[in-house]
Amino acid sequence: MRHVAMIEAPWRAPVAVLAGLADRPWSLAFLSAGAGWSYVLAEPDAVLAVPADDPRDAFQALAAFAGPGGETLADGPPFQGGVAGLLSYDLADRVEPLGLGRLDGWPDMACARYRALLAFDHDAGRMFAVGRGETPAEAQVAAHRALAWTGLPAPGPQPPACRLEPDDPQAYETAVAEVVGRIRSGEIFQANIARRWRGRLGPGARPFDLMAGLAAASPAPFAAYLRLPGRAVVSNSPERFVQVTRRGDDLVVRTQPIKGTAPRGATPTQDADLAQALSASAKDRAENLMIVDLMRNDLARVCAPGSVETPGLFKVASFANVHHLVSTVTGRLAAGRSAVDLLRAAFPPGSITGAPKVQAMKVIAGLEAPRGPFFGAMFHLGADGGLDSSVLIRTAAFVEDACGWRVEARAGAGIVADSDxxxxxxxxxxxxxALAQALGRAF
Structure with a gap:
């Protein structure tokens, strides 16, 4: 896919375009909450699925699948076609052998190579059809194919009518107490322990209906949608995992871990007080700093010596139902290193494991059911060697059966020595x- 073509077209909301493609296997979207860039992709020319029993090195397979890249347009969107998809949390078992189980047949990796996509510049209100091909003519054909997606008929979204039922809350509190004890004994410093909710969509509802509801009621900067055969992932994530941007001959790395949470207030004054309390919280800042140090270590494995820096710490970011503390770590990939090397070095995201990372994952594996797509990543890897990816939190996973769609969701908390x-x-x-409300039940 050496060549690229781009056609500007009248603006359409990305969710509206996705509606016409959402039931097609391998349709995929990255939705950015009305700022920056969103992307809708479909009709890949090849797919790469790595199930749990596949003996291949999954990261080598991804690098080979992505290939050598090709030209990009200087005035085009950051992502101009390439490989995109899902890295399940249990892919971590291939980085550090932990004996992780697997969730309900979910693959460790599921991605595809996309010659055609639609890119949406929210800041400028512009939409582009982008195509790639082995020749300029092939690239033009692919761009026109993407443009045709804007005219597809789409059924209107309907309420999913799903009641999420949580696992036993007392069992979760018992697990947290166990982790606190293990932290105090010196085994680990922190671990992210998650709870599980399960339910079933109402008759006729589909996973896209949740995506549409979330985009309308509580848009997130790293939302994503992936439809696989008989499965789907809907994520309303606020968190970037790792990003690689080409600047001249350099590949610049950025990660933005989230640790520290407070609810939104009922009034502006209460909301501001809660945000200020989060910003001043010694517990939350310490929790955040542990993950920053972990991510610095992960980046240092593949970045040029001395290039890893922390330009921002403990910034309060506000979302529909929570405030979070967000920090930023940057670096520059060492010569000969690629975005796939970075994924191997940093996966899974430190914010949903803990510290030390490997031991925290062992603790998690002993207390939780296999995670599958939860707390993994959704990513796109461009022809220029660039990468962006999100942490799969605020995420629902769907499996289709004879009765419709089963849904599962999880949410975790970072446990430290003084956790209650x-x-x-x-x-x-x-x-x-927010996810439960979009599915049809409010807490």
């Missing part, structure tokens, strides 16, 4: 609330 089990349980309920 009841408070951590309440934090998970705060985090899951």
């Amino acid at each position: 089990p009841a408070a951590e349980r309440q934090e998970t309920e705060t985090k899951i609330a």
Whole structure:
């Protein structure tokens, strides 16, 4: 896919375009909450699925699948076609052998190579059809194919009518108490322990209906949608995992881990007070700093010596139902290193594991059911070697059966030495609330 073509077209909301493609296997979208860029992709020319029993090195397979890249347009969107898809949390078992189980047949990796996509510049209000091909003519054909997606008929979204039922809350508090004890004994410093909710969509509802509801009621900067054969992932994530941007001959890295959470207030004054309390919280800042240090170490494995920096710490970011503390770590990939090397070095995201990372994952595996897509990543890898990816939090996973769609969702909390089990349980309920409301039930 060496060549690229781009056609500007009248603006359409990306969710509206996705509606016409959402039931097609391998349709995929990255939705950015009305700022920056969104993308809708479909009709890939090849797919790469790595199930749990596949003996290949999944990261080598991804690098080979992505290929050598090709030209990009200087005035085009950051992502101009390439490989995109899902990295399940259990892919971590291929980075560090942990004996992780697998969730309900979910693959460790599921991605596809896309010659055609639609790119949406929210800041400028412009939409582009982008195509790639082995010749300029092939690239033009692919761009026109993407343009045709804007005219597809789409059924209107309907309420999913799903009641999410949580696992036993007391069992979660018991797990948190166990982790606190293990932290105090010196085994680990922190672990992110998650709860599970399950339900079933109402008759005729589809996974896209949740995506549409979330985009309307509580848009997130790293939302994503992926339709696989008989499965789907809907994510309303506020968190970037790792990003690689080409600047001249350099590949610049950025990650923005989230740790520290407070609910939104009922009034502007209460809301401001809650945000200020989060900003001043020694517990939340310490929790955030541990993950920053972890991510610095992960980046240092593949970045040029001395290039890893922390330009921002403990910034309060506000979303529909929560405030979060967000920090930023940057670096520059060492010569000969690629975005796939960075994924291997940093996966899974430190914010949903803990520290030290490997031991925290062992603790998690002993307390939770296999995670599958939850707390993994959705990513796109461009022809220029660039990458962007999100952490799959605020995420629902769907499996189709003879009765329709089963849905599962999870939310976690970072457990430290002074964590209170009841408070951590309440934090998970705060985090899951927007997704539960979009599915049809409010806490």
